Amino acid sequence: MTNALVPDTTRIGLLARIEAKPEHVREVEELLTGALALAREEAGTTVWFALRLGTTTFGIFDAFATEEGRQAHLQGKIAAALMERAPELLAEAPEILPVDVLAAKLS
16 A cells, blocks of 8 residues: 555665663764765665664664665665674664654655
């Protein structure tokens, strides 16, 4: 079923919550801001945001037109870089939730 409130390019997404170890907040921030270049390389990732939610809490929201795009992102360079450094930088494993986009304004 087509939803006129959501552009075709942003039908599904991922919402991740990332809790940094207090002594590694700056490194997590740098990892996330540096990941923008990698997100730009992903053809299936149509929207990508890195967020600060609190002193040590960060987030990522991204959206995709297809499930294939979402799965490619989960298997891509950003996820690999985050998981490689997770034991060192993060207080706990990232919480990654698949989401359906209900409505969106993109411009």
